Amino acid sequence: MDTTLQDPLVGHVLDGRYRVDARIAVGGMATVYRAVDTRLDRVLALKVMHPSLAADGSFVERFIREAKSVARLAHPNVVQVFDQGTDGSYVYLAMEYVAGCTLRDVLRERGALQPRAALDILEPVLAALGAAHRAGFVHRDMKPENVLIGDDGRVKVADFGLVRSVDTVTSTTGAVLGTVSYLAPEQIEQPGAADPRVDVYACGVVLYEMLTGEKPHDAESAAVVLYKHLHEDVPPPSAVVPGLPFELDELVASATARTPAVRPHDAVALLAQAREARFALSEDQLDAVPPQALAAAHDNADDLTSVIPRSLTVPRPLPVNEDDTGAEAEFHRTSRLESPPPLPPRRRGHSRRRVVTIVAAVLLALGLGAGVWYINSGQFTRVPPLLAKTEAQARDRLEQSGLEVSQVKHAYSDSVKRGTVISSDPASGARIRDNDSVALTISDGPRTVRVPDVEGYRLDKARDLLKDSGLDPGMVTRAFSDEVPRGSVISTDPEKGTERRAGSAIALTVSKGRPIDVPDVTGESLQDARADLEEAGLKVKVATEEVNSAEYDKGQVARQTPADGSTAAEGDTVTLTLSKGPEMIEVPDVVGDSVDEARQQLEAAGFSVDEDRGLLGLFGDTVKGQSVAGGESAPKGSTITIKIR
Known part of the structure; x- marks a missing residue:
């Protein structure tokens, strides 16, 4: 049976805007649905907190904190949050819908991944976390389930439900948050620890799992896994997959060091190490298929990992000695020429010409071979890895390689630390002549802009002004205001004049x-109800179905939503349900019955009972008459008087 058919939200329009089409996933805190924003006509994901938790203020606060945190992260590798709100007992987030699968799905189906695919996934994950870390947030629950891979190959980080400000003091009363297989040792020893290095540790574990197809610390009980995190180092991936380059072992070891101070300080630093490791690997090493990979998956032309786009900042190194093949072949073909047989004396002149030709061919071959050697070993080198190095470090590396700096340019960067190399021209790994020069682009850090004053503007105009200023419109919250017209902006967070990174x-x-x-x-x-509500500044909608009411006559308002005493905004709609009068039911005939039997029958039919004994019936026990004769109809809930004689 399709369980979505039993979900009360499927088919429902939440908050008058979001039509819920299908349930995607259920978690311990919330359910995720695929929905359509009927106002903007776009598909999105709707994350709805379980109603049983909505009464708990701490859960609601954590839920809303996720929305505010992610809404401030304008990054292409972070799942966007569009809106947050409530509808009755439902608290929800409206989020970007990513059609595709999770990294867990890929690992379950593919087993271990090729190093290139693992790095193609890791780098955008680190870019997303780096943006969060530089904005002051820590994810704290990084795992393959929270890495989404779209059908178009885009990689996005999801579920910032455990996100916590770096400087927030937490009180978790000993509860360990996160998934045990990816917890850093300090999270186990000090639950609630909020430091970017816990995300670095988790990413190291995820990289290990991508390279080997298994978790580094696995056991039957969570307690054993926690013990291993505290007392055992993550083993090198090459211990499971022989032949993996030591650069990948070093990358995993750096990220998963048990002592936090030894790890890269945040995801941006780990991203720089990952890129250096990629540059150090050959094409054969990057594309090597591990034995743990599932063969069926790699025979499939539609391999899920193959659609992950290559990072534009990662150059594709040329094959070693790729220009040598033709020259060496020519050299060997020429060097195998044999001396001709002796000729008769009368052909001596012709023989001399032949000898001269042979000597010239041999000299040409020798010259060509020397030229090949000269070009390959004496004239060219490769640009060393320079990304994330300071300008001084980059100059030293180039000088050690016999190269010079031709030009230094500067550019803004959200992910590369101020004062370090964003890129080089030619790129790292490219072949270049000895004593040639390389241009460097140095990061000026993130570009900052001031939040414009959009108070009093209509929402669409305010969004345009933010975009023109280099900022992104974030989550929209609605509130009452006596001064600001409906649909106009009351305030921004952060407030006007505050400096923020471009794209925030x-x-x-x-x-x-x-x-x-x-x-x-x-x-x-x-008619009267409509006049009263419209005079108050509200709109009126009449429900299509009427209800029976013993209290209100047919045509009167029996019910209203919102109810009396509620607060609404000017222009909001009140739905009225009209009465179709009381429900009429048949009255039982109780004449001749005992008083107790008569009362029991009438009350079971839905009536109230009153007794009329008079003077002669004080001690009687038999019903001699009833106010409404048996077989006739009377309103449900009305009173039937029985006469006792």
Whole structure:
């Protein structure tokens, strides 16, 4: 049976805007649905907190914290958050929908990955986490389940539900958050630790798992896994996959050092190490298929990892001695020429010409061979790895390789530390002549801009102004305002004038209009109720179905949503349900029955019972008459009087 058919939210329009189409996944804290934003006509993912948790303030605060944290991270490798709100008992996030699979799906189907595929996944993950770390946030729950791989090959980090500000003091009462296989030792010893290096550790474990197809510390119980994290180093991947380059062993060892101070200080630093490791590997090493890879997966032309686009900043090294093949072949063909047989004396002149030709061919071959040797060993070198090096370090490396710096340019970068190399021209790994020069591009750090004053602007105009300033419109929260018109911006977070990195998301608070106390119109005619509500500044909608009501006559308002005493915004809609009068039911005939039997029958039918004994019936026990004769109809819940004689 399709379990989505049993989900009450499927087919429901949440908050009057998001039509829930299907359930995607269920977690301990929330359920994720595929939905359509009916206002903007786009597919998105809707993360809805379980209603049982919505009453817990700490859970709601953590849920909203996720929205605010991710909304500020304008990064192509982070799943975006569009909106956050509530609808009755439902607290939800509207998020970017990524059609594809998770890294866990890839590992389950493919086993160990080729080094190139593992690095192609790791690098965008580190870029996303690096943006979070530089913004002051830590993910704290990195694992393959939270790495999404889109059908178009894009890699995105999801589920910032455990995100915590770096300087936040936590009180988790000993509860260990995160998944045990990816926990850093300090998270086990000090639950609630919030430091970028816990994400670095988890990424090292994920890299190990991608390279080997298995977790470094695996056991039947979580307690044993935690013990191994505390007391055992993560083994080198080459111990499981013989032949893996030592550069990958070093990368895993650096990221998973048990002492936090030994690890890279954040994901940006680990990303620089990952790129250096890639540059140091040959094409054959990058494309080597590990024995642990599932053969069926690699025979498939639609390998999920093969669609991951190559990083544009990673040059493709040329094959070693790729220009030698033709020259060496020519040399060997020429050097195998044999001396001709002796000729008669009368052909001596012709013989001399032949000898001269042979000598010239041999000299040409020798010259060509020397030229090949000269070109390959005496004239060319390769540009050394320079990314993430300071300008001084880059100059030293180039000088050691016999190269010079031709030009130094500067550019803004959100992920590369200020003062370090973003790129070089030619790129690292490229072949270049000895004593040639290399141009460097140095990071000036992230470009910062001031948040513009958009207060009082309509939401669409405010969004345009933010984009023109180099910022991204973030999460929209709606609030009442007596001063700001409905649909206009009340404030921004961060506030106007604050400096932020270009591309940062700015949260907007938009006016719902002035608050209105919804009047009570139950019991009124539809005409009177409509007039009262519209006079208060509200719109009216009449429900298509009427309800029976013993309290209100047919045509009167039996129910209203929102109810009396609620607060609504100017222009909000109140739905009215009209009464179709009381439900009429048949009255049982109880004449001749005992009083107890009569009362039991009438109450079971839905009536109240009153007794009329008079003077003669004080001691009687038999019903002699009833106010509504048996077989006739009366409103459900009305009172039937029985006469006792």
